[in-house]
Amino acid sequence: MRRSVMKFILSGVAVLLTACAYQPSSHVIKNLFSDSVYVEVEVDRAEPENAPFVKDEMHRIVYNRFKGHIAPKDQAESQIYIAYSGTYFQPLSYTDGYVTRYRAYTHMRFRMITKDGEIKKNIDAIYEADIKDSALTSSALRIEAIKKGLEKGLDQFLAYVSARSMHMKAKEKQQ
Numbered sequence: 771m772r773r774s775v776m777k778f779i780l781s782g783v784a785v786l787l788t789a790c791a792y793q794p795s796s797h798v799i800k801n802l803f804s805d806s807v808y809v810e811v812e813v814d815r816a817e818p819e820n821a822p823f824v825k826d827e828m829h830r831i832v833y834n835r836f837k838g839h840i841a842p843k844d845q846a847e848s849q850i851y852i853a854y855s856g857t858y859f860q861p862l863s864y865t866d867g868y869v870t871r872y873r874a875y876t877h878m879r880f881r882m883i884t885k886d887g888e889i890k891k892n893i894d895a896i897y898e899a900d901i902k903d904s905a906l907t908s909s910a911l912r913i914e915a916i917k918k919g920l921e922k923g924l925d926q927f928l929a930y931v932s933a934r935s936m937h938m939k940a941k942e943k944q945q
Contacts, residue, residue: 806839807832808846814856817916824854824920831924852924853879857916862898873898876919880927886938891930895923 809828813821828850832838843849855877861869876895881888897918899911 806841806846806848808841808843808849810843810849810851812851812853814854816856817854820854820916820920823917824852824924827921827924828852831928847885849883851881854920855879857919859912859915869901871898871900872915874915874919876916876923878920878923878927882931886935889931889934891927893923893926893930895919895926897922 809825809832811821811825811828813824829840832840838848841847857877858875860873860875861871862873863869863871874897876897878893878895880891880893882890897915899915899918901911
């Protein structure tokens with residue numbers, strides 16, 4: 771009985787997704803991008819150590835999600851510019867006067883130039899985490915919070931680009 775119910779539910783979900791012309795965001799973004807992509811990262815002067823992480827993460831996304839390759843600016847068909855403006859930490863809870871949980875706000879500006887035009891977006895990613903008693907661990911957690919915020923910001927930007935691209939294609943079909 772359970773198997774038949776599960777088959778029915780899965781069949782229903784499959785029908786809904788195909789009827790709505792569902793496409794994964796990676797497919798939409800891959801169609802938006804050309805094969806060659808140039809990535810440039812501008813980083814907050816207060817935290818220059820994050821530049822390599824942001825650039826490496828964007829390169830990883832281009833390789834894994836778009837099946838594209840990184841190219842020099844003069845050879846690239848698409849360009850992504852990322853400006854990381856720093857991370858602000860807000861304490862959320864205390865124990866005996868010490869912060870035990872915090873929220874990290876990571877601010878980034880994106881500009882993407884593709885064959886279909888230019889897209890700009892400011893993103894504030896939010897990441898929450900607990901802080902351990904050790905100062906050494908807290909320092910490592912701070913760096914980890916920044917990296918997680920940057921990852922979330924990149925994902926949010928790609929989701930935005932995907933949604934915007936789908937919206938523009940829907941408008942074109944209506945005309």
